[in-house]
Amino acid sequence: MVGVKSVPSPAISADDRSHEVDHPSSQLALFGTEQPLRLDCGVDLTPFQIAYQTYGELNADRSNAVLICHALTGDQHVANVHPVTGKPGWWETLVGPGRPLDPSRYFIICSNVIGGCMGSTGPASINPANGKVWGLDFPVITIPDMVRAQAMLIDRLGIDTLFAVVGGSMGGMQVLQWTAAYPARVYSALAIACATRHSAQNIAFHELGRQAVMADPDWHNGGYADRGIHPHRGLAVARMAAHITYLSDAALHRKFGRRMQDRELPTFSFDADFQVESYLRYQGSSFVERFDANSYLYLTRAMDYFDIAADHGGVLAKAFAGIQTRFCVVSFTSDWLFPTSESRALVHALNASSARVSFAEIETDRGHDAFLLDVPEFFDISRAFLQSAGKARGLTSKDG
Amino acid sequence: MSAQEVLPFNGIVTTQSGNYRADHLLVAEMVKPGSKVLDVGCGEGDLLQLLETRGIDGRGIELSREGVNRCVAKGLAVVQGDADTDLVNYPDDAFDYVILSQTLQATRQPKVVLENLLRIGRRAIVSFPNFGFWRMRLQLLIGGHMPRTENLPASWYDTANIHFCTIKDFVELCDEIHVKMERAEALDLYGRPLRLRLPWWVWNLFGEQGVFLLSRGIGK
Numbered sequence: 001m002v003g004v005k006s007v008p009s010p011a012i013s014a015d016d017r018s019h020e021v022d023h024p025s026s027q028l029a030l031f032g033t034e035q036p037l038r039l040d041c042g043v044d045l046t047p048f049q050i051a052y053q054t055y056g057e058l059n060a061d062r063s064n065a066v067l068i069c070h071a072l073t074g075d076q077h078v079a080n081v082h083p084v085t086g087k088p089g090w091w092e093t094l095v096g097p098g099r100p101l102d103p104s105r106y107f108i109i110c111s112n113v114i115g116g117c118m119g120s121t122g123p124a125s126i127n128p129a130n131g132k133v134w135g136l137d138f139p140v141i142t143i144p145d146m147v148r149a150q151a152m153l154i155d156r157l158g159i160d161t162l163f164a165v166v167g168g169s170m171g172g173m174q175v176l177q178w179t180a181a182y183p184a185r186v187y188s189a190l191a192i193a194c195a196t197r198h199s200a201q202n203i204a205f206h207e208l209g210r211q212a213v214m215a216d217p218d219w220h221n222g223g224y225a226d227r228g229i230h231p232h233r234g235l236a237v238a239r240m241a242a243h244i245t246y247l248s249d250a251a252l253h254r255k256f257g258r259r260m261q262d263r264e265l266p267t268f269s270f271d272a273d274f275q276v277e278s279y280l281r282y283q284g285s286s287f288v289e290r291f292d293a294n295s296y297l298y299l300t301r302a303m304d305y306f307d308i309a310a311d312h313g314g315v316l317a318k319a320f321a322g323i324q325t326r327f328c329v330v331s332f333t334s335d336w337l338f339p340t341s342e343s344r345a346l347v348h349a350l351n352a353s354s355a356r357v358s359f360a361e362i363e364t365d366r367g368h369d370a371f372l373l374d375v376p377e378f379f380d381i382s383r384a385f386l387q388s389a390g391k392a393r394g395l396t397s398k399d400g
Numbered sequence: 401m402s403a404q405e406v407l408p409f410n411g412i413v414t415t416q417s418g419n420y421r422a423d424h425l426l427v428a429e430m431v432k433p434g435s436k437v438l439d440v441g442c443g444e445g446d447l448l449q450l451l452e453t454r455g456i457d458g459r460g461i462e463l464s465r466e467g468v469n470r471c472v473a474k475g476l477a478v479v480q481g482d483a484d485t486d487l488v489n490y491p492d493d494a495f496d497y498v499i500l501s502q503t504l505q506a507t508r509q510p511k512v513v514l515e516n517l518l519r520i521g522r523r524a525i526v527s528f529p530n531f532g533f534w535r536m537r538l539q540l541l542i543g544g545h546m547p548r549t550e551n552l553p554a555s556w557y558d559t560a561n562i563h564f565c566t567i568k569d570f571v572e573l574c575d576e577i578h579v580k581m582e583r584a585e586a587l588d589l590y591g592r593p594l595r596l597r598l599p600w601w602v603w604n605l606f607g608e609q610g611v612f613l614l615s616r617g618i619g620k
Contacts, residue, residue, distance in 0.1 A: 328472065329479075347479050348489040356457075358472040359479035361465055380473045388475025 022126060024051040024119025025083040026076055029156050037149050043139040047128060050153045051119025052076050052111035055095065056103030064395055065159045066101060067150065068110040069167030069174035072299050073291060075118040078110045084290045093374050100383035106163065111153055113146040115299050117292035124292040135294055136222035143306045147177040161185050163393060164386060168192035168371035169338065173306050180308050180319040188326040188389040190382060193335050193371045195342035196316055197307035202337060205245055206300040209238030213293050222294050235293040236284030243283045248334040248367035252276060316349035327357040328385040330378060337368040358385060420450050422591025423527045423611055427499060430525055430583065430613045431456055435496035438521065440483045441503030445471035461486060484508045487516040495521040504528045505561040515577060518616050527611040532566030532604040567603055567610040578617035585611040
């Protein structure tokens with residue numbers, strides 16, 4: 001018989017993960033029934049909560065606030081040790097002392113998106129109507145819904161205009177939605193490795209991931225929480241497939257080639273003979289430790305629905321008509337998930353709106369994930385963009 | 401010798417980053433302070449930086465990725481793009497001035513580009529190397545080979561400059577597409593403007609480059 005090992009079970013218990021859902025190790029903004037979140041699907045979400053982290057201090061004239069929008073599987077723990085995994089913050093390359101987003105200069109906010117599973121209300125939260133986990137009873141949310149919730153948080157924090165909204169991938173979609181929905185509240189926007197709409201290919205990959213989750217018998221039509229289980233195999237497969245799209249052929253080849261994992265010869269089994277298989281399995285199993293399967297379904301769906309032009313009569317430039325926000329758009333040469341052509345379409349629309357826009361394509365073979373990695377040229381550009389915007393905004397700076 | 405000493409223009413600040421190119425100083429002098437400018441083919445952003453010191457809202461387009469990234473790293477609003485294909489994306493009257501500095505000869509369709517410049521901008525400023533310059537003529541006449549100069553060192557087979565013209569050629573094109581010449585300057589080999597009122601043929605012979613301030617003519 002052929003030896004088979006499936007994806008290993010998570011090392012961290014489901015308790016750690018589910019504890020963060022309702023009692024996050026973050027600051028919490030609670031919105032009662034007097035402040036419902038009006039969702040695009042027509043439902044009022046109420047009550048709801050937003051979990052967020054802040055770094056640095058708001059200055060006297062409240063002009064140095066920066067909102068970071070996280071990507072699909074990110075969360076609010078940008079620059080601190082993650083409470084579940086114990087790993088460093090996911091964007092410590094960009095955020096921190098001496099980094100382009102230095103907490104000594106900016107008041108940096110990052111909130112978990114609505115629909116997420118790290119403390120903001122989502123399908124893993126308790127539905128106050130029946131005291132049970134929401135599961136698939138949770139309304140379908142969109143990127144504009146996420147941004148609407150963030151705007152309520154920013155109101156709550158007493159901030160009128162954000163100095164900058166920054167994000168990559170799904171975070172970049174939120175950045176663009178911020179500028180389209182609240183142009184006067186965004187002084188500058190740094191949109192990285194993103195698009196104004198989700199492409200057919202990207203929707204297809206998301207559907208693959210969702211089907212993997214839903215094919216897991218432990219999913220139970222979204223009702224796994226009541227049974228105290230989690231469809232970690234399906235979610236791990238979804239993550240493995242998605243992870244391939246975040247890399248590139250060249251990056252995979254450079255990193256793994258056809259090298260074997262702890263062995264010289266093939267085992268003639270379906271064990272992880274190749275390093276790349278072992279790596280993917282690790283990515284899958286570590287992901288399910290910290291992420292809720294239903295949340296993954298909802299957030300991928302939100303990205304699928306995203307299309308700014310469709311919300312503005314099919315003409316993208318209309319979304320940005322007369323906008324005063326300073327834009328910086330960044331793409332990466334080897335990113336095939338959000339290719340440069342998507343950024344270029346955005347830049348054309350911004351040009352047509354006479355917006356002030358910088359656009360740089362950065363050469364790297366590291367694929368979509370490049371925005372999370374140590375890419376010096378990207379940091380130089382981010383730093384210079386933020387500094388020149390800070391100068392125009394009249395922010396006093398320590399380093400120019 | 402600094403550019404300031406060579407070109408006694410008023411209001412040009414040279415202290416910020418040392419010397420500016422002669423044609424850049426002349427262009428900067430042509431732009432009214434406080435206006436909105438698009439620099440097509442902005443290279444590494446030297447002209448945009450010069451314009452910024454005069455309180456001008458400058459934007460740029462540059463073909464080379466390295467150039468764009470250096471500009472953005474200087475905090476300039478520059479996008480990667482091609483004068484031949486990307487100018488069509490800009491709306492009419494989006495800018496007070498559109499500048500095409502030493503780039504016209506490298507475009508595939510100079511006439512279309514020129515028309516676009518004056519559609520997007522109320523005025524255009526165009527500078528280009530003059531192929532009628534006496535040293536060019538001499539190299540072709542005596543040497544019998546395609547001219548090469550310090551400013552244009554590339555060989556015929558690897559140059560990006562596919563549409564060279566003379567000052568006379570350019571003036572004729574402007575006439576043909578009803579472009580009004582508000583101001584014309586020729587710079588000599590040392591970047592000094594030929595300030596004298598001379599006939600065109602002299603400029604065409606002794607101007608190493610031409611710098612023109614253009615606006616839309618009447619009727620077609």
